[in-house]
Amino acid sequence: MKKKVLLMGASGSGKTSMRSLIFSNNPASLTARLGATVDVEQNHVRFLGDLILNLWDCGGQDSFMDSYLSTQQSTIFSHVGVLIYVFEVESRNMTKDLEYYKDCVRALRKYSPEAAVFLLVHKMDLVRGNKVQVLEKKSKELRVASEDTPITVFGTSIYDESLYKAWSRIVHTLIPNAAVLSKHLTTLAAACSATEVVLFERTTFLVIATSTPSTPSTSSIPFSQSHTPSESLQSTQSTQSIPQSSTPTTSSQSTGISYTSDLYNGQDGVYDSGPHKMDPTRYERTSELIKAFKLSCARVREDFHALEMELPEFTAVLDELTKNTYVLIVVHDPSIETAALKLNVRLARRKFE
Ligand code: GTP
Known part of the structure; x- marks a missing residue:
């Protein structure tokens, strides 16, 4: 089309x-x-x-x-x-x-x-x-x-x-099927006990669809039960992992790009209503930051494949979902492991292809 x-x-x-x-x-x-x-x-x-x-x-x-x-x-x-x-x-x-x-x-x-x-x-x-x-x-x-x-x-x-x-x-x-995409993202968000799930187009990093707000359940359950749990523990070698930090801003040492934690846990300014005070410009700021991050990766001759952040306030995983998309999962529950989120992304892939 x-x-x-x-x-x-x-x-x-x-x-x-x-x-x-x-x-x-x-x-x-x-x-x-x-x-x-x-x-x-x-x-x-x-x-x-x-x-x-x-x-x-x-x-x-x-x-x-x-x-x-x-x-x-x-x-x-x-x-x-x-x-x-x-x-x-x-x-x-x-x-x-x-x-x-x-x-x-x-x-x-x-x-x-x-x-x-x-x-x-x-x-x-x-x-x-x-x-x-x-x-x-x-x-x-x-x-x-x-x-x-x-x-x-x-x-x-x-x-x-x-x-x-x-x-x-x-x-x-x-996008003809935007509503269907949003529905699948909402299901994925519930499966991950995520506050929010956002779908980005791979090259442009424009936001395609987001989950609709729902009440998260208490534990992270797989999106589908058809894969064995051991698969969830296989890590992606090329993942850029941003370590836990006690300061509000983290930066990847190899690239020098800063990713501010206030996107998903606001301190100042105007934020969405709800328990987590999320910045209303978070989607476009994420697009902008990830594009800058990808450019920095290219400069140090690293391919960008995925990103994990574990901050005191929230956890975020950005991973390839399909050939043309990336998914960002944001979780405010500290008991949920990034490996579980990545397993759910893998299990959800079929739905989006
Ligand atoms: P034509 O090809 O002649 O139709 O022009 P264009 O509309 O494609 O303009 P172009 O993108 O070539 O931009 C013209 C100038 O505007 C360039 O020097 C850009 O750097 C500058 N420019 C583009 N966007 C912005 C912006 O958001 N802010 C500022 N300050 N400058 C901008």
Whole structure:
């Protein structure tokens, strides 16, 4: 199943930068070297098993935009699943940006009336004042320009987790069986007495689905009884193990990457309600951190396969689930062993393949 994703917006708004961060695993620091996109750059990204994202990165210079809206209109705007339109938060020519945007939405309505529209107010890191107010003001302006077209607006930056949040939500709308995945994850969470189970796509580390909150049982039981317990004790050689630490932040010595424990056990700021005060940005922050961790592993010529964390507050296991996915299991019960969690991941694999 192929889903066409149009990535549009003015030249220099940051389209290719976000594509290179999310789909090519490049660091943000390298995006300054990217040249302007000439016409359309097409990429196929196998996302989940059968789901292929057909990403059209449309160069934003005026001459290209004019051509998309005239001679190339039916080619560009037909069979679109999602339009992602990027606006620079501090654009020097918002009036022109909005004119092009309105023309694109008109063409989209004509050729792909069912397509979803996501607007990214990008480079939010450059805002010096109150970011929330600035984003609200921009969103209002964009809603007016969109007229009757339903839109979803995100504030994003390549320098923080906001980009992962936006793209995870966008990709989630394209996954046909998201509800079934969430149900299986909830079953896995119950089997592990986990607080939460999160499914990530392997290359992009975007969040595909999460378990729904439930009351954990008191002990960790295998997901299915069909394997012998001894198998659970076989350890993966390539697992990156982060040892127990008494400080709130742990770091892997070989890579220098820090993983803060407040993601799943908050001390300050705003946290989800519930007994464990979990940070509401934990999914996208995990995506961002793991991508950085994978880059560091590559730098020291280590393959990244799995990760275990045993902190005083919680235990987390991140392991390969299928060819295209990783699963993160977070447990707040100190009596549950990581080996049991890994056994359950292995037993659950069949359900997700
Ligand atoms: P065209 O290919 O001409 O359509 O441009 P584009 O939209 O693909 O822009 P590109 O990704 O090439 O980015 C332009 C510049 O914006 C680069 O120098 C990036 O480093 C910078 N940039 C991208 N995202 C961000 C961001 O979130 N914050 C800041 N401060 N700069 C960004």
